[in-house]
Amino acid sequence: MNIDLKYISYLLQFADNSLILGQRISEWTGHGLVLEQDIAMTNIALDHIGQARAFYQYAAEKLNQISIEEQKSYFKSPSIIENLGKLDEDDLAFLRDAWDYKNLLLVEQPNGDIAYTITRSFFYDHFIVLAFEYILNHSKDLQLKAIAEKSIKESRYHRRWSSEWMIRLGDGTELSKKKMQKALEDLLPYVGEMFTHSKVEKDLLGNENLIDLESIEKQWKVNIKEVLDEATLSLPEEMPWMQNGGKDGVHSEHLGYILAEMQFMQRAYPNMEW
Amino acid sequence: MANNKEWPLWEVFIRSNTGLDHKHVGSLHAVDAQMAIENARDVYTRRLEGVSIWVVESKNIHASLPEEAGMLYDPAEDKIYRHPTFYELPDEVKYM
Numbered sequence: 001m002n003i004d005l006k007y008i009s010y011l012l013q014f015a016d017n018s019l020i021l022g023q024r025i026s027e028w029t030g031h032g033l034v035l036e037q038d039i040a041m042t043n044i045a046l047d048h049i050g051q052a053r054a055f056y057q058y059a060a061e062k063l064n065q066i067s068i069e070e071q072k073s074y075f076k077s078p079s080i081i082e083n084l085g086k087l088d089e090d091d092l093a094f095l096r097d098a099w100d101y102k103n104l105l106l107v108e109q110p111n112g113d114i115a116y117t118i119t120r121s122f123f124y125d126h127f128i129v130l131a132f133e134y135i136l137n138h139s140k141d142l143q144l145k146a147i148a149e150k151s152i153k154e155s156r157y158h159r160r161w162s163s164e165w166m167i168r169l170g171d172g173t174e175l176s177k178k179k180m181q182k183a184l185e186d187l188l189p190y191v192g193e194m195f196t197h198s199k200v201e202k203d204l205l206g207n208e209n210l211i212d213l214e215s216i217e218k219q220w221k222v223n224i225k226e227v228l229d230e231a232t233l234s235l236p237e238e239m240p241w242m243q244n245g246g247k248d249g250v251h252s253e254h255l256g257y258i259l260a261e262m263q264f265m266q267r268a269y270p271n272m273e274w
Numbered sequence: 275m276a277n278n279k280e281w282p283l284w285e286v287f288i289r290s291n292t293g294l295d296h297k298h299v300g301s302l303h304a305v306d307a308q309m310a311i312e313n314a315r316d317v318y319t320r321r322l323e324g325v326s327i328w329v330v331e332s333k334n335i336h337a338s339l340p341e342e343a344g345m346l347y348d349p350a351e352d353k354i355y356r357h358p359t360f361y362e363l364p365d366e367v368k369y370m
Contacts, residue, residue, distance in 0.1 A: 034281070036302050040316035161312070168305075 002070050006200040008062050009074070009102060010210070011144070012092070013198065013247055014131075015055030016103035019093060020255070021124060022048030023262050027111055040161065044121075047154040054147045056089035063087050075100055076249075079267075094266035098255045102198070105246040106190035108255045115176075115183035118165045123187060125159035126223050127194045130216045141209045163227045170231025181233055188235070192242025195220075199248050283332040284310040286317075288324035296328050304329075 001009075026045035032038025063071060068084045075081050080095040107124060111117045132152040139145050169176040195217040197205070204210050228235065245251065265272060281303040287296035299318050304310035310329040318324065338346060350356070 034303060036304065036313035036317055039320075040313065043316050043320055164308070164312075168309075 001074060001200075001203075002066060003203075004062065004066055005070060005074050006203050007207070007209070008059050008066075009200045010198075010204060011055055011059045011062070013102040013104075015052050015059060015092070016101050017107050017124070017128070018048045018052035018055065020101070020103045020258060021107040021121070022046070022052060023258055024107065024109075024111060025117065025121070028117065033114060041117075044158055044161065047158065051147070051151045051154065052093070053089050054150070056092045058143050058147065060087040060089055060092055090266070094263045098251050098259060099249045101251065101255060101259070102247050102249060103251075103255075104190065104193050105243050105252055106187065106193065108246070108252060108258060109187065109190060110254060112183065113179060114165075115169060115179040116187065118162050118169065119180065119183040119187050121158060122162040122166050122224070122227070123191050123194075125155060125162050126220055127216070129155045129159050130219055130223075131211050134211045134216060135209075138212075139209045144209060166227055166233070167231040170228070170233040177232065180231070184228075184233055185236060185240075189240045189243045192239075193244050193246060196242070196244055196247075201247070281305055284314075284329045285332050285335060286310070286314040287328040287330075288314070288318055289326040289328075290324050291322070296326065299323070301332060 022045045024045075025041055025048065028038065029042045029045065030038065032041055064085060064087055071084045072081055075084070075096070077095060077097040077100045080087070080091060080100065083091050083095060104124075106120060109116070109120055129152060132148040132155060135141075135144055135148040136152070139148070166180065170180045171177070172180075195213045197213065201210060201213075225235070282305070283301055284304055284307075285301050286299050288299045289296045302310065302313050302317055304313050307329060310331075311327050314327045314329055319327070
């Protein structure tokens with residue numbers, strides 16, 4: 001695979017994480033626990049989708065500069081292959097099937113109850129803030145830095161929101177603590193993927209724009225431990241076996257359902273606009 | 275929404291970008307001041323309405339009684355001499 005395509009594939013990981021998590025959180029809209037949190041979560045969902053747009057626009061711009069032949073070797077979804085050469089953010093979101101999505105398995109996990117939704121965001125928010133910080137400190141890709149600079153303000157607020165709810169519910173009632181501890185343990189098998197290199201990340205090792213997953217993992221563990229201690233929640237002594245594959249396009253069945261709902265209008269009425 | 279009954283009510287005051295003072299914008303439910311500020315951020319500042327938030331628990335606000343309005347406010351109606359309308363204002367003085 002062309003080295004530029006690998007880098008674009010790497011950018012799509014960010015884009016897809018943001019879009020799928022945003023889509024997931026948006027499922028709460030109108031169903032929030034209280035009005036105020038319904039609005040808060042809708043805001044957060046929109047922030048994620050906004051970040052996804054920035055990454056997709058950048059990825060589309062870079063893709064359009066690569067020969068169609070080479071792009072054909074990368075994409076597997078027929079409908080996006082038909083549109084190569086003039087891709088935009090919407091094509092990337094609505095015309096790719098699951099195997100072309102590069103998001104973490106973590107973000108496609110179902111909302112479950114509020115304990116799962118908060119824990120999922122908690123794991124991701126702590127990761128993405130460190131990732132953006134790393135980009136701002138090390139990357140030479142100015143466009144990527146600009147996206148990170150804009151996004152990190154939102155992500156820091158998301159991290160504060162999810163961390164505070166971890167503490168409130170973890171150190172809450174007996175029942176809320178039990179639910180939080182269960183969500184924590186059930187979602188733990190999906191955190192390893194954040195710090196494991198995907199195939200393209202392995203190939204890109206040495207590229208200065210690549211995030212150093214090892215250093216981020218260390219800091220991530222320190223940061224979440226601090227919150228979990230305050231939340232009186234605990235990580236198991238031994239970490240579970242970690243799930244992998246999302247970043248390489250191998251997903252759980254959940255992603256198919258998410259895409260079916262999210263892409264329905266574009267699939268049923270191609271090129272429709274509001 | 276059952277939990278709402280247990281969460282106290284807070285009044286929210288926002289200072290806008292151009293405003294000099296905090297203005298009452300509404301109320302919301304939250305379990306403590308920290309959550310009230312964050313809820314206020316999410317509910318009342320999502321369209322760039324403000325740069326500073328004050329919250330106060332509604333129970334701490336003491337208000338004048340509506341039925342006493344006549345006694346309290348009507349007497350000021352005919353005290354026109356209390357308005358500074360009898361002075362010539364120099365052009366330099368704005369916002370009076």
